[in-house]
Amino acid sequence: MNKYSILFIITILISGLNATAQEDNRFFPEKDLITTGIYYYPEHWNENQWERDIKKISGMGYEFVHLAEFAWFKMEPREGKFDFDWLDKVIRLCARYNLKVLMCTPSATTPAWMRTQYPETFVMDGHYIRAEHGTRGLGSIVNPVYRKFVATIVTEMARRYGQNKNVIGWQLDNEPDAKPDYSPSSQEAFRQWLKNKYKTIEALNAAWGAAFWSQWYSDFDQIIIPNTSLVGWWGNNPHALLDFKRYLADAQAEFLDFEATTLRSYISKAQFVTTNYTAVSTGADPRRTNKLDFATYTAYPNGGTDNIGEQGFRLGNSKVILFAAEYYKMAGGVSGVMEIQPGPVNWGNYNPLLLPGTVRMWLYHAFAAGGKLACSYRFRQINYSAEQYHAGVIQPDGITPSQGGEEYMQFIKEMKELRKQYKPGVAMPATLAARSTAVLWNLENYWTIDRQKQTSQWDTWNYPVKFLEIAKSFGAPVDVVPETADLSKYRFVIVPAYEMADGALVKKWSEYVANGGHLIITCRTATKDRMGHFWEAEWAAPISALIGAQVKATDMLSNNGKGEILMGSAHYSWNNWGDLLAPDKGTETLAVFDNQFYKGKAAVVKHKVGKGTVTYIGVDTDDSKLERDVLRGIYDGAGADTENYPPGIYVYWRDGFYVAVNYSSDSYTMDMPETANIIVGEKTLQPGGVLVWKLPSYIKN
Ligand code: GAL
Numbered sequence: 001m002n003k004y005s006i007l008f009i010i011t012i013l014i015s016g017l018n019a020t021a022q023e024d025n026r027f028f029p030e031k032d033l034i035t036t037g038i039y040y041y042p043e044h045w046n047e048n049q050w051e052r053d054i055k056k057i058s059g060m061g062y063e064f065v066h067l068a069e070f071a072w073f074k075m076e077p078r079e080g081k082f083d084f085d086w087l088d089k090v091i092r093l094c095a096r097y098n099l100k101v102l103m104c105t106p107s108a109t110t111p112a113w114m115r116t117q118y119p120e121t122f123v124m125d126g127h128y129i130r131a132e133h134g135t136r137g138l139g140s141i142v143n144p145v146y147r148k149f150v151a152t153i154v155t156e157m158a159r160r161y162g163q164n165k166n167v168i169g170w171q172l173d174n175e176p177d178a179k180p181d182y183s184p185s186s187q188e189a190f191r192q193w194l195k196n197k198y199k200t201i202e203a204l205n206a207a208w209g210a211a212f213w214s215q216w217y218s219d220f221d222q223i224i225i226p227n228t229s230l231v232g233w234w235g236n237n238p239h240a241l242l243d244f245k246r247y248l249a250d251a252q253a254e255f256l257d258f259e260a261t262t263l264r265s266y267i268s269k270a271q272f273v274t275t276n277y278t279a280v281s282t283g284a285d286p287r288r289t290n291k292l293d294f295a296t297y298t299a300y301p302n303g304g305t306d307n308i309g310e311q312g313f314r315l316g317n318s319k320v321i322l323f324a325a326e327y328y329k330m331a332g333g334v335s336g337v338m339e340i341q342p343g344p345v346n347w348g349n350y351n352p353l354l355l356p357g358t359v360r361m362w363l364y365h366a367f368a369a370g371g372k373l374a375c376s377y378r379f380r381q382i383n384y385s386a387e388q389y390h391a392g393v394i395q396p397d398g399i400t401p402s403q404g405g406e407e408y409m410q411f412i413k414e415m416k417e418l419r420k421q422y423k424p425g426v427a428m429p430a431t432l433a434a435r436s437t438a439v440l441w442n443l444e445n446y447w448t449i450d451r452q453k454q455t456s457q458w459d460t461w462n463y464p465v466k467f468l469e470i471a472k473s474f475g476a477p478v479d480v481v482p483e484t485a486d487l488s489k490y491r492f493v494i495v496p497a498y499e500m501a502d503g504a505l506v507k508k509w510s511e512y513v514a515n516g517g518h519l520i521i522t523c524r525t526a527t528k529d530r531m532g533h534f535w536e537a538e539w540a541a542p543i544s545a546l547i548g549a550q551v552k553a554t555d556m557l558s559n560n561g562k563g564e565i566l567m568g569s570a571h572y573s574w575n576n577w578g579d580l581l582a583p584d585k586g587t588e589t590l591a592v593f594d595n596q597f598y599k600g601k602a603a604v605v606k607h608k609v610g611k612g613t614v615t616y617i618g619v620d621t622d623d624s625k626l627e628r629d630v631l632r633g634i635y636d637g638a639g640a641d642t643e644n645y646p647p648g649i650y651v652y653w654r655d656g657f658y659v660a661v662n663y664s665s666d667s668y669t670m671d672m673p674e675t676a677n678i679i680v681g682e683k684t685l686q687p688g689g690v691l692v693w694k695l696p697s698y699i700k701n
Helices: 047-059 086-094 112-117 142-160 184-198 201-207 238-264 319-332 360-367 403-421 443-451 460-473 503-514 539-547 625-637
Strands: 034-037 064-067 100-104 167-172 272-280 296-299 337-340 373-376 437-438 478-481 493-497 518-522 547-555 563-567 570-574 578-583 587-591 601-607 612-618 649-654 657-662 675-679 690-696
Touching: 034 403, 064 086, 064 373, 086 100, 086 547, 100 142, 142 238, 167 238, 167 503, 184 238, 238 272, 238 443, 272 337, 296 319, 319 337, 319 360, 319 460, 319 478, 337 360, 360 373, 360 403, 360 649, 360 657, 360 690, 373 403, 403 675, 403 690, 437 460, 437 563, 460 478, 460 493, 460 625, 460 649, 493 503, 493 625, 503 518, 503 539, 503 612, 518 539, 518 625, 518 690, 539 547, 539 601, 539 612, 547 601, 563 601, 563 625, 570 625, 578 601, 587 625, 601 625, 612 625
Parallel strands: 034 064, 034 373, 064 100, 100 167, 167 272, 272 296, 296 337, 337 373, 437 478, 437 493, 493 518, 518 612
Antiparallel strands: 547 578, 563 570, 563 587, 587 601, 601 612, 649 657, 657 690, 675 690
């Protein structure tokens, strides 16, 4: 079938897929595509340079300035004494130079007076040592004194700037990370959290399996936070640790919601409230907040690692934006990148020059994935202090754009052109909609699996990401969604290592399949209940009927071990994880183990249920070849035409534009119709290259 001709009529509801690319958002009109901004810290510079800098920001084409993030010391120099005159001045300058302002609450860095007078406002580590003044992100977010001070400064800021027409929104705190806190305030808050959850100590004892090693409690007051620094990680109670993680994530979310609520009493509805999670956040959970308008992420793809090919160390890790750009849409439907690395950082294993074009490519990647804003940390490279070596978009002389700065300007210029070419209401092409894919993800599964990996070869964070990568290599539009999502929007749903499940969730999956969906479930799914206990039943019991097979046992091999798999006539190798499957009658065996003492046992099975299919992939391989071929078979079988993009080539469609980026070290020539209208770049993408094109409307692609 020719993918450039009218394919076939698929009656698929695409309205919800990548809804963000299709719907106008209250804060981000679709016609603007993406809005650009930059972090500026006036408090770091001589006042007589402020106007020069703001003028330069405007001249470079930026649309907003990110202010006040770490400036608590300047806004409240003494307890209860506020000074906003300096900030008023900067905001006026921004207005004069046609720049909007994104205001930030300063709760990540407290002023020195707080340390000396209220040391209890700091977290305690696992050795019960109190953090000190001098760095950031160390406030004890459950401490009532700290909370009182946060409420006061946020209220003062909201009163002052909440109705300012030039302020478009607020970022709360900085990179919230649900940091472990063993302080007395946190111990108390944890006990309260447990009481709310379990009501009775008996229920807690049962959930924690406290009969083991005499951990039994007779009263909530006996409980202290499970402390891996003292007791050791391996020997600690996994259920108690899971609850500690949940408590920390809940406390973090509640703290953000508390700041948001404080702001909302004063600010205009036109101002949005967001925060900037780290791209890979293993502690804070964006799904737990409910007072933010949306979530953003910070992206530092180049931290001195190898990546794809010999130039990969300059181009950065392609998975950073790939995952974060989708994941953070979970919180409010849209997302954007709040900090994008503007050049070498100061904290990587080593900090190489970026291949020319890299910053622009990252920006395009964030845009392609639906990003509504692209802001960068930071404007001027600082001449002093902890981040001296960290690039800015302006060099340490204060006036010369860095390589990243030049690329940012190019991106902004090109976006202006794209805005001109934007046409509202263009529906996603049918070829793409036919591949629509969701990857299901719940941070709690990361916590439990990473806690009990069972093999050091299990790569907990990258495991779900590998399925996102496979689907992207097919050219599929992929969303990362929570289990509460409406799955009927997707033709393919991938459930990677979803360790904790329950009957209701499995029922939802079954209904999805019965109605015609194609579900791909992988090893380590539904092996535990929501408290992390195994079922008192066969392995992965809740999904046996759905996958049409029983998981009989699991093998794992040494790093040098050679496990073999046969699928049709193709051979694959594995050594990370292998579930031995016993298929029911009527279940098709797609692949079998081809060596070891269980040679011939099923490793991958496919089960038809109602109008759809369920495929269970019991094996985790290093090179993903088996998983990729299995998935391709499923997409083909469902009539979805797939691409075969090599690693590091990502192609997206948004708002009528096709966008491709190249993170690999080789050039890549895009297969596209002759009539395609190239707007940015060339058909052959060089490493770090970008290509944007549109298809003429008569091609019903
Ligand atoms: C981010 C942080 C920024 C800045 C940056 C340096 O994680 O949010 O404030 O420190 O790292 O790379």
